[in-house]
Amino acid sequence: MVKAVRYDEFGGIEVLRVDDVDRPVPDEGQVLVRVKAAGINPGEAAIRIGAMADIFPSTFPSGQGSDLAGVVAEVGVGVDRFSVGDEVIGFSEKRAAQAELVLVDVDNLTPKPNRVPWQVAGGLYVAGVTAWGAVHSVQLDKGDTVVVSAAAGGVGSLAVQLARRAGATVIGLASQHNHDWLRSHGVIPVEYGDRAIDRIDAAAPGGIDAFIDTHGGGYVELALALGVAVERIDTIADFAAAAKYGVKTEPGTNARPGAEVLAELASLIAEGHLEVPIANVYPLTQVRQAYTELERRHTHGKIVLEPQPVPTQRSPLRETMLNRRMNPVGTAQSATLGTATTRRHIRYSACACVVGMPL
Numbered sequence: 001m002v003k004a005v006r007y008d009e010f011g012g013i014e015v016l017r018v019d020d021v022d023r024p025v026p027d028e029g030q031v032l033v034r035v036k037a038a039g040i041n042p043g044e045a046a047i048r049i050g051a052m053a054d055i056f057p058s059t060f061p062s063g064q065g066s067d068l069a070g071v072v073a074e075v076g077v078g079v080d081r082f083s084v085g086d087e088v089i090g091f092s093e094k095r096a097a098q099a100e101l102v103l104v105d106v107d108n109l110t111p112k113p114n115r116v117p118w119q120v121a122g123g124l125y126v127a128g129v130t131a132w133g134a135v136h137s138v139q140l141d142k143g144d145t146v147v148v149s150a151a152a153g154g155v156g157s158l159a160v161q162l163a164r165r166a167g168a169t170v171i172g173l174a175s176q177h178n179h180d181w182l183r184s185h186g187v188i189p190v191e192y193g194d195r196a197i198d199r200i201d202a203a204a205p206g207g208i209d210a211f212i213d214t215h216g217g218g219y220v221e222l223a224l225a226l227g228v229a230v231e232r233i234d235t236i237a238d239f240a241a242a243a244k245y246g247v248k249t250e251p252g253t254n255a256r257p258g259a260e261v262l263a264e265l266a267s268l269i270a271e272g273h274l275e276v277p278i279a280n281v282y283p284l285t286q287v288r289q290a291y292t293e294l295e296r297r298h299t300h301g302k303i304v305l306e307p308q309p310v311p312t313q314r315s316p317l318r319e320t321m322l323n324r325r326m327n328p329v330g331t332a333q334s335a336t337l338g339t340a341t342t343r344r345h346i347r348y349s350a351c352a353c354v355v356g357m358p359l
């Protein structure tokens with residue numbers, strides 16, 4: 001038997017549980033992956049509460065999750081690109097990624113470069129290909145200025161970096177606590193909320209050429225008020241506004257970028273050109289706690305589940321932090337750390353802000 005996230009009805013976080021299920025057996029063209037890390041995404045919460053039942057119907061019991069990274073445990077007939085023991089990044093199209101062992105179509109996998117940490121690899125697919133698709137959709141060029149909403153979130157944190165790589169000046173809408181991170185990536189931070197339009201105008205006296213909305217709830221209207229042309233506005237979250245005003249919704253649900261783009265992003269990370277900030281890492285058994293944090297909607301980067309704890313890869317920044325006995329928010333750790341779960345959680349948290357750094 002293997003552990004897997006399951007739920008039997010639409011509902012809140014309380015419907016989530018971790019079950020023992022039969023070990024999956026790979027069919028032709030499938031690979032069985034022993035998962036090291038699996039990212040979580042707001043879309044999964046929307047599916048779980050039934051808010052997307054029209055677009056993405058569910059059958060029960062339902063599994064959960066797309067993002068994963070792990071080690072090949074078994075290959076099906078006809079698979080010659082991967083062998084047992086290979087380290088891979090990929091995605092499940094069956095909402096099954098949050099489990100110890102997951103069947104993945106061979107075309108949905110790419111090799112994991114050595115220098116990409118497990119947690120980063122496991123959280124890469126949805127946010128990565130969405131950011132890639134959104135940035136490409138607004139056709140950025142050198143000299144363009146683009147605004148990205150929710151600029152420090154899962155998708156936004158990658159979109160701002162890819163937009164910078166495309167040569168654009170990037171304005172990132174985010175709370176104050178994310179401004180230093182944005183500045184460190186060459187992004188001009190602007191606080192969202194009342195009179196954001198004035199602050200954007202002040203930050204970009206030459207005007208705004210493109211807008212990538214990764215939050216919804218009024219940013220398409222803001223983009224139009226800033227004078228951005230509809231064909232250079234992309235929203236991944238406000239489909240009603242997109243239908244109303246005719247702006248883009250790429251990458252959309254059809255023909256989403258797949259393993260090729262995943263490989264491109266993984267290689268950028270391995271080369272130190274792209275950072276995936278890891279906000280927190282939870283054991284699979286704490287899936288409810290992980291979504292509780294995600295659904296507060298102030299995550300910086302990604303939250304990742306681990307079926308089994310993965311030893312943290314060493315980095316100079318991590319060594320410094322451990323030597324100073326500090327956690328990511330800079331408070332000294334207590335000498336008495338409570339229960340084993342608490343201790344493990346603190347260990348996860350202590351490494352959380354550095355695992356996204358290229359090692």
Ligand SMILES: NC(=O)c1ccc[n+]([C@@H]2O[C@H](COP(=O)([O-])OP(=O)(O)OC[C@H]3O[C@@H](n4cnc5c(N)ncnc54)[C@H](OP(=O)(O)O)[C@@H]3O)[C@@H](O)[C@H]2O)c1
Nearest residue numbers: 042043130150152153154155174175214236237297298299
């Ligand atoms: N269409 C697709 O293919 C697709 C794919 C992936 C995701 N999505 C959707 O895209 C959205 C973002 O996904 P995600 O994974 O990036 O989410 P996320 O990581 O949960 O986003 C968190 C970010 O949202 C920001 N935020 C919260 N309230 C905000 C506001 N009023 N204005 C601007 N930013 C605000 C927070 O910023 P601060 O902490 O700085 O306040 C935080 O950094 C979700 O709705 C998701 O369902 C769509």
